[in-house]
Amino acid sequence: MDTAILSLLQTLAFPGFLFLAVSSFFYEWLDRKIYAWMQFRAGPLSAGPMGILQPLADFIKLMGKEDITPAYVDRRIFGAVPVLMVAITLTFWAVIPVTGAAGLVSFRGDVIFAVVAMTFFCILVFLGGFSSANRFSLLGAERATLQLLGFEIPLMLSVTGVCIHTGGLSMAEIVSWQAENGWSVLGPQAIGFFIFLIAAQAELERIPFDIPEAEQEIVAGWLTEYSGRKLALIRLAKDMELVFVSGLAVALFLGGPVGPSPSGMEWIAYTAYFLLKVAIIVSILAIIRGLFARARIDQMVSFGIRYLVPLSLAQVAATVLWRLF
């Protein structure tokens, strides 16, 4: 009975849903601040000290706005997409290690489980755009699926490289291996890390790959018809996905949350390491966001297939060779 209540508490509060939601607000703030710093702007300023409550304020504001559903949409899919996005991110979050080498849930093959989350997200983006009876949404949905072609394979291959390198197919094994043998980013996985970050930027639909929601071309892309509570949930899901992908990168490449800590206080120290490392990844992603113009969809897919795929194949080959000797 005690373990059941403990598990419930862990799932709902820490390191589960509530932790994910709060940290997603924090990391959205960090992302916006770094992006603004690069542009000589201030970023969020007035909501809370240094504007740290701004993402929460945006969420609350959107929840209170009118939720308009256009007449010709496919109601069930249109309404289900935001809820499913949040639900899927929350579900897949369970495998990310936060307080130790293993996440809330750990089983052999949970790395693949985590990567599948990203594909699911893209499918939901497509459904969301397609079910809104709007030309701009249709274009955005079409671009999201095309973009999937570009980054999916390099993403999988970079994860494969890590699995070969550390010899494990579950997060717990990967993190423990790195705790003993050093972070996997030092070594042939440096290239893999770089590829993973680029593919993550494409999956999260951020500049230079925010093509499915390119504001200047197709208004808001697949998000165009969403407003009010649905939009609030979508934005929350996007922020949570940022933390999810960063957490995945931390676990796979930066050694996960483990590090030196006083005994007995492991879960606090490990969570602190996790937050710090995720902040590093979010900062890198925010810096990439500020440095480039938006790619065109045909350029993005050709970049993915022409450069990223061979590079990631080479990286896997290098890892195999490294492992053999």
Next chain:
Amino acid sequence: MSSSYERIFDIPIGPQHPALKEPAMLRLKVDGEHVVGVDLDVSYNHRGIEKAAEYRTYIQNLYLIERICGICNVAQTLTYCLAVESLHGKEIPPRARFLRIIAEEISRINSHLLWLGVAAHEIGFDTFFMHVWLDREITLGLMEALSGNRITSSYNVIGGVRRDVTDELLARIRKGLDELEPRVKRYREIVLTDRSILKRTQGVGLLSPADAVATSAVGPTLRASGIRSDVRADDPYSSHDQVPFNVVASDGCDAHARILVRLDEILESIQMCRYCVQKLPSGPILQRLLRRTPPGEGLSRVEAPRGELFHYILSDGSDKPYRCKVSTPTLANLPALVRMLTSKGKYVVNIADVPVILASIDPCFSCAARVEKSGGV
């Protein structure tokens, strides 16, 4: 959605769209991601300025004409004043003419920097946009010191300029230009070498020289297709024949060439301002003219930042114009825009290219709203 499958459908860019700074309707006919045709309607900003001008005196019209377009307000007032002064037939003092050039060129730098930021924003490069607009604060400060306001300067009046400059102000202008020049050179370098900008602007919005002449393009749109035509050189007004400068043209014919032409024009304008500041003649700044204008027709043309700007005034001898007609550069560039937006043969226009092409002609739909509807060319 109906069950019949249509291959080509319409994407409306406008009247309200994040890519547009002013309302206009571009109805694109799209096949997948390729644009195969466009229908243009720019009547949304029609404010009846030409009719309103007939009910106001020449002095009051100065401010009405100034507000045809915010960013080319110096060019608009300059053209208007030149047209009215040609009706009076009196000479404008040389100091006023040089001061007019200084104001005109500072406003050209301002307009091109604004455009560069907007173009960067259209390709999604918000960081570059913010950096360029931060540097634009230098010229906005200069304009404020010179004329009293950052954008709507009200500097040109009929017969000369409104305010004189002190040596202190000239020193400030010189200092501002010195600060700005290395920044613009740096932006030129970035535009030439940054891969993400090159990928979005090279080969996009092709306008061959023959097409440019056939669709009567003007301004940097024309000069980026290799044709060296600039009103300041071809038909000098207001002492432009005494201020040396180079006509900037490029053979690129695409959006990238237009960016480079405008950046080089900024550098030329900086040189012209420096020359005028150094060689400023002394004397009066205003030639007082009668309120009642002699009857006749006054025509003037000026190189506005976007191209050639015409004003025609028909005077009947009273203090109000009988007819005032304005022909703006964006209006002249619209057929070229339609030509650039149509995919033909090997030249393919993606939807993602549409904001880039639109931005590359530097559209000012407020100026251009002179007609009801502009069909395809």
Next chain:
Amino acid sequence: MSVLRDIIERRVRRERIRRCGPTGEGVEASPSYRGRVGLKRELCIGCSLCEKDCPSAAIKIVQDEKGKRPVFFLDRCMFCGQCKESCPTKAIYMSSEPELPVFDRKELEVR
């Protein structure tokens, strides 16, 4: 990538970027700014040229104890400065006050 060099250079040089408060505090207008219109009553001769030349009909001539004088309605004014130029005795001036937000329209009449 090229903007990275710009960002690092400007941040390293600690270039002073002018910041103002959230409601516009700290913005200084230069002394040549065309701000709030004012009248030096002793110089005004009541010629009404300002009323004739105002493009937005923001000036009304009224009678007071010394004769005719203009009243400026700043909610119609476009701050062009033509009244200042037309005045033959230089009685109209423009201060460099930049912000004129008010809660009561009566405060926008310069009598």
